[in-house]
Amino acid sequence: MSDKITRVDLVNHIRHSLGLEPKSASTAQAGIINEAYVVATKTFNLPTELLSQKNKTAHLELLQQYIDSINNISAQLDAVDRGTANSNHSEYRSLKIDETYNLNAAFLHGLFFDNISDLRSQITMDSLTYMRLERDFGTFDSWQEDFIAAALSSRSGWALTVYNGFLDRYMNVVVDLQSLNIPINCYPVIVLDVWEHSYYRDYLNDKKTYVFAMMKELNWDVIEDRIKKADRLGKILKG
Amino acid sequence: MSDKITRVDLVNHIRHSLGLEPKSASTAQAGIINEAYVVATKTFNLPTELLSQKNKTAHLELLQQYIDSINNISAQLDAVDRGTANSNHSEYRSLKIDETYNLNAAFLHGLFFDNISDLRSQITMDSLTYMRLERDFGTFDSWQEDFIAAALSSRSGWALTVYNGFLDRYMNVVVDLQSLNIPINCYPVIVLDVWEHSYYRDYLNDKKTYVFAMMKELNWDVIEDRIKKADRLGKILKG
Amino acid sequence: MSDKITRVDLVNHIRHSLGLEPKSASTAQAGIINEAYVVATKTFNLPTELLSQKNKTAHLELLQQYIDSINNISAQLDAVDRGTANSNHSEYRSLKIDETYNLNAAFLHGLFFDNISDLRSQITMDSLTYMRLERDFGTFDSWQEDFIAAALSSRSGWALTVYNGFLDRYMNVVVDLQSLNIPINCYPVIVLDVWEHSYYRDYLNDKKTYVFAMMKELNWDVIEDRIKKADRLGKILKG
């Protein structure tokens, strides 16, 4: 598999296996996905010793399954009958609901793997991250306290710090599963997986210790880049 | 009520009524909400004759209730005990879940009222909107067909066209209620309310006719502005 | 359509239209559905003047759509590939999720239409209903207060008084949509539709007045029969 796999390549691969025509070039152009989130096995370096190797391997397999599901759904959506779409039961509805479920699963996992496992994890007080969290949560410690509360409150889901483009501020979010309770127009900057699959192998039901462990190795450089982007997004949204 | 009501003013008003200290200035600075979505009764001009006046009035009242709920939740979140947060049942969890529910309700309603009811509704083929929808859906008609399918598939919720910042493309989304099935990192550009409260008074269970009616009066100027913003957001996210 | 339409008849009708073999006799035997809930147009007499005729007609149409959906899903489930079932996305999963959604929709609507619209509504203090509600809620008034609270708390869903077979007591339940937040092993005895489609035509967003109106005409005879059944169910469950 080459380094630059586009979504359309994958979609067309599946379309082919389903006996469908390939996507048109115009759609193809647009469909390039950031391969960071697509080719999971190449992307994530997880040197952390706070998770076992078996846990990490299984987790990357799960990610691959979500990506396979997206591409499968995407290919089916091209061919689905839209004329029978309805809210009680229709193939279109089922595909759309699961499209969002698997998109979130794949992208949140990508963001998660990218922002953990930094063995030299360090945040400095003059970073934009520090200043923004302090601005919107009062103090950095308050952000931390709130984020831990969010992680402990999720039911097989995610704790997120997001930039809310409407409020023009950061907030923590409690996601259940992959797609319940997500605020619209939010850009995630800190992402923590709190599905049981992320901690049960190594921590059993001691979720709190897992949360602390992951927070000790947050990759603040990666987060700083996201915060800088969020700042620029904010300027456009306010403009 | 003055023209420029900030979220912090409202929050502090509620905090006061609960006997709490006002928010600190630093938090206050950041908390300014786009008043377009807050002061509902001043903002929305809905000349459409495809909805009855009673429907419109009731709908604006609902929006006001969501806004009141946000501010109430926001004030309670400042004082809630984070130490007891857990996923089975905790005040913190309940507030966070409902914070997202009401934030989405308020902002989606704001976006909805802003992008409907244009009596001279017109989209031109040289608009960015037209080109982007054509690029990502194949043709403008395909977007339309897909958007209608999404609207008919929602269970008391929303049909959205959003710019997905991870996929770098537009997609339609089927939301149930206010916060189920929302993809992360998406900027909404076309918003249609398909809760039953939006159409039952005037169309009973003929949801399809309601959907067509609203789509005939979409405000493409408002949408064009959003698409232009989305294009600029995309450049930053890709950068 | 004859008086005694079995589920299997309907299922086989759909199977036939899909080119499938009819169900085997042994399955057929078991599949008889209480036709009270299936043949909607024959069953429900709604003399109430607290709902408009247009509202009633539209509501019965919705019920018919749910029933059509069940039968459609049921037929598809017979033929679906179980070997590919998975939690990310599979036809099997989508069908099962929507099976429950539509089963609840159909049966709750049936129970609802059966227990409202009694113009001579009356509950006596020596009824089993009165005694049971008093036993488990303290007083009849407390039940009423709690039931109203439940109705006002639902998000496009249902307020139910159910006999909880595990707790061996009655409780009120707040259902969102058709299948969120339902306690297992519960027999519904009082059922109130609080989807917006049930009241928006006649009451707009004045949900409270609608709830009071329906409660004034509860059919306590129908409810008494259910409570008697619940009592007998309880004896078996405890045995």
Add this chain to the structure above:
Amino acid sequence: MSDKITRVDLVNHIRHSLGLEPKSASTAQAGIINEAYVVATKTFNLPTELLSQKNKTAHLELLQQYIDSINNISAQLDAVDRGTANSNHSEYRSLKIDETYNLNAAFLHGLFFDNISDLRSQITMDSLTYMRLERDFGTFDSWQEDFIAAALSSRSGWALTVYNGFLDRYMNVVVDLQSLNIPINCYPVIVLDVWEHSYYRDYLNDKKTYVFAMMKELNWDVIEDRIKKADRLGKILKG
């Protein structure tokens, strides 16, 4: 802790700790809970070697947390303000939603622990269970195939075989989390936990092997008793 702990004892214990009056005697009478599901540590004998001891211990701790949550919620519900109940955000709504979540969690766990881990697991063809599953699924193998599909389709939840009191037949159910997608009026007879906490320690993401392992040791005697009860429930419901 004595063998016969009533719900009211527990509730009053919590009420006392919250400074509330004890429940009145009349309510107390009714509130007896089957202690099988309440006093977890006394009830469940899990000799199976297909689950590790650490997994079992952690699982029983989770059950205890659900039970604590129920009792906590139940006590709070007694004192909550019903006058402010609403669907956007209210303490009453949050408590009711979580009441159902935790009730299901506790009772399903109880039923699960009771119907697994039978080292001499055996079903005979002349059992009522065998006949009923054959009747409603065509063959016993078809039930098995469908049950496995249901287990693999759940998103952190449950696979259930239930007697549906309205359909008068058995069906398999795919539950997400504790309270999503539950059909009303259903009595569970076979219960399999497929939250990740039930298998991740021992099977990582090989959910299928876990499902097969649990099904090899189903306690068919326990299930037979439930099926016999379900048969008697059915007679009453049809009567």
